[in-house]
Amino acid sequence: MEQTILHKASTRFSADHGWLKSAQTFSFHGHYDPERLQFGALRVLNDDTVNGGKGFGEHPHDNMEIISIPLEGTLEHQDSMGNAALIRPGEIQVMSAGTGIYHTEFNKEENEPVSFLQIWLYPNALNVTPRYDQQNFGEKDKHNKFLQILSPDQHDEGVWIYQNAWFHIGDLDKDFEIKYELKSEDNGVYIFVIEGDIEVNGQVLNSRDGYGIWHSPAVSITALSNAKVLLMEVPEKW
Amino acid sequence: MIFKLNSGYISLLILYLKMNKINILVIASHPEILGTILRLINKNELWNGVGAGSAEEGVAAFGSEKFELVLFGVGVDDETGQHLLQTFQSANPSVICIRHFGGGSGLLYSEIQHALTTAK
Numbered sequence: 289m290e291q292t293i294l295h296k297a298s299t300r301f302s303a304d305h306g307w308l309k310s311a312q313t314f315s316f317h318g319h320y321d322p323e324r325l326q327f328g329a330l331r332v333l334n335d336d337t338v339n340g341g342k343g344f345g346e347h348p349h350d351n352m353e354i355i356s357i358p359l360e361g362t363l364e365h366q367d368s369m370g371n372a373a374l375i376r377p378g379e380i381q382v383m384s385a386g387t388g389i390y391h392t393e394f395n396k397e398e399n400e401p402v403s404f405l406q407i408w409l410y411p412n413a414l415n416v417t418p419r420y421d422q423q424n425f426g427e428k429d430k431h432n433k434f435l436q437i438l439s440p441d442q443h444d445e446g447v448w449i450y451q452n453a454w455f456h457i458g459d460l461d462k463d464f465e466i467k468y469e470l471k472s473e474d475n476g477v478y479i480f481v482i483e484g485d486i487e488v489n490g491q492v493l494n495s496r497d498g499y500g501i502w503h504s505p506a507v508s509i510t511a512l513s514n515a516k517v518l519l520m521e522v523p524e525k526w
Numbered sequence: 527m528i529f530k531l532n533s534g535y536i537s538l539l540i541l542y543l544k545m546n547k548i549n550i551l552v553i554a555s556h557p558e559i560l561g562t563i564l565r566l567i568n569k570n571e572l573w574n575g576v577g578a579g580s581a582e583e584g585v586a587a588f589g590s591e592k593f594e595l596v597l598f599g600v601g602v603d604d605e606t607g608q609h610l611l612q613t614f615q616s617a618n619p620s621v622i623c624i625r626h627f628g629g630g631s632g633l634l635y636s637e638i639q640h641a642l643t644t645a646k
Contacts, residue, residue, distance in 0.1 A: 317632060318635055331633065347631075350627075388600055415603060
């Protein structure tokens, strides 16, 4: 029996630290709502905008799969493993925090904001050796199709993580219809509308809405306008 | 007058809660991350965090004072966590043991709130 959960953009937690504005789908930092804790292994979905020249100073993480997807601007990453990188729209960054990692994330530009999705998944293995990766998918075709940008398999397309999860991203033209078939019957899919309006199994979603579906082998998506969509297939239990 | 009575009552309540802080034991093998978690916990006036750098230190700390909540952090694997859970709950059946993920401020507050709320 299909189960769904709708998270309208306006119902997300809001945090405004001046330099950082964050819209948080699930309980994060000082926010706690027992009804908004996670969607299976998907624990954090933050829609962050950082002012020019500002950013997250050095801070630690452990035992979490942390994915960043820039939407606008340039993010500058440095970590305790010696990685230093710039991440831009069309790229995806992943950190397996494992036994512990320190990192900074700053807006590279002084006068332009950077906006990005910060996504955390519970790992399926504890205390792994920390790792960092980023990939550019900007040139690959995601027009009216879903491009895989993350999987559990290091030999598969996109970055990989310690979780039985798959992420796909697509740019859909108005009125285009597309079907996504889940990889595993133990998984659900969380659909996040980056831009535009879509309809999913009869549910209309607008920009920055989220919609989770369990116990469905596939989802049908119709673009009601030109739209950018992120699909996150994650396990219910891990 | 009513306001004064209410604010006085609230002050007494806060004082009482501060005197009866929720004692939280954190077991994590990464010293800096353990320090960060303890600092974050102790920022909350109603919580008191105590750290242990290993399972052995955690058992020793658990035997020396009463804890309401135990967080299993980085370095505590599933098998060790299960053993600690049995050890702690056999000594104090009401103690809550949860796994902490993330190693920082992101999830800590809601993890603790959720554990304390759902245990009531």
